[in-house]
Amino acid sequence: SQTIHQWPATLVQPVGSPLSLECTVEGTSNPNLYWYRQAAGRGLQLLFYSVGIGQISSEVPQNLSASRPQDRQFILSSKKLLLSDSGFYLCACISAYNEQFFGPGTRLTVL
Amino acid sequence: AQKITQTQPGMFVQEKEAVTLDCTYDTSDPSYGLFWYKQPSSGEMIFLIYQGSYDQQNATEGRYSLNFQKARKSANLVISASQLGDSAMYFCAMREGPTNAGKSTFGDGTTLTVKP
Numbered sequence: 001s002q003t004i005h006q007w008p009a010t011l012v013q014p015v016g017s018p019l020s021l022e023c024t025v026e027g028t029s030n031p032n033l034y035w036y037r038q039a040a041g042r043g044l045q046l047l048f049y050s051v052g053i054g055q056i057s058s059e060v061p062q063n064l065s066a067s068r069p070q071d072r073q074f075i076l077s078s079k080k081l082l083l084s085d086s087g088f089y090l091c092a093c094i095s096a097y098n099e100q101f102f103g104p105g106t107r108l109t110v111l
Numbered sequence: 112a113q114k115i116t117q118t119q120p121g122m123f124v125q126e127k128e129a130v131t132l133d134c135t136y137d138t139s140d141p142s143y144g145l146f147w148y149k150q151p152s153s154g155e156m157i158f159l160i161y162q163g164s165y166d167q168q169n170a171t172e173g174r175y176s177l178n179f180q181k182a183r184k185s186a187n188l189v190i191s192a193s194q195l196g197d198s199a200m201y202f203c204a205m206r207e208g209p210t211n212a213g214k215s216t217f218g219d220g221t222t223l224t225v226k227p
Contacts, residue, residue: 032213043115043202043217044156051212059214088154094213098144100206102156 002027004103006091012109019064019078021106023091026072031093033074034100035066038088050074086110114138115203115218122223124193131178132188132221134203144206145186146215147177151199159201162186193225 003026013019025031032051036044046059048066056066063082067075074091091103116135124130136145147159162170162177170177178187190197203218 034214036217041220043219044204044215046214046216049212049214057212090156092156098161098206099158100146100204100213100215101158105154105156107154 002031002093002095002101004091004093004101006089006103006106008106009104010107010109012111013081014111015083016080019076019081019085019108021076021089021091021108023074023076023103024072025074025093028072028093028095030071033068034092035074035076036090036092038090038105040087044090048076081110083110114216115205117203117218117221119221120219122221124190124223124225126195126225126227127192129189129191130193130223132190132201132203132223134186134188134218136184136186136203136205138184138205138207140207142208145177145179146204146206147175147186147188148202148204149197149199150202150220156202160188190223195225195227198223198225 005024034049035047037047038044050056050068053068064078086109089106092100094100114137143164145162149157149159160170160172160175160177162179169179174191176189200220200222202220204215206215
């Protein structure tokens with residue numbers, strides 16, 4: 001079964017600083033990968049998804065970007081963080097049995 | 112229009128009793144899947160149960176069952192014999208169509224508190 005790794009687990013960054021969150025997947029090949037953000041007490045908002053290396057689709061206009069340099073690696077980035085970028089970021093993939101697996105998440109606080 | 116609606120921001124249930132968490136959805140796609148996830152305070156998202164739009168029977172997984180009423184577009188989660196460890200946030204989600212690249216839409220969640 002799939003395992004999703006995310007790091008770091010928590011991050012505190014000043015406004016205007018860059019961001020790089022990494023997600024790697026084990027136990028599958030050519031997965032669809034997703035980045036979600038969760039505001040406090042809310043549901044998940046899909047930010048980006050990728051169906052293959054170098055293929056990125058953005059769901060909402062924002063200050064963030066995503067890249068998929070390798071089959072099982074998905075990176076979320078920003079050149080300059082905003083206060084509104086604070087949240088809980090979750091990476092996910094879908095199994096062959098249609099289950100969506102999530103990573104442990106990164107809690108980002110922008111001050 | 113919101114695709115997934117969870118109308119109960121918070122619910123309380125006595126330990127060992129059953130509880131129903133509501134979820135309604137909106138889609139024009141005949142092919143879709145409905146999911147429930149549990150999110151404890153640690154933040155991890157735990158998959159609980161899945162119902163396909165063409166499934167004839169309601170899905171069940173241990174103490175979890177999904178009350179799927181297609182005509183009403185509802186997919187309520189029923190937890191039987193509640194345990195203290197069931198206290199968490201619960202999310203309903205939908206994935207539409209085979210060409211959707213697997214994107215899921217989530218509701219805003221219901222916080223369930225199990226009282227001893």
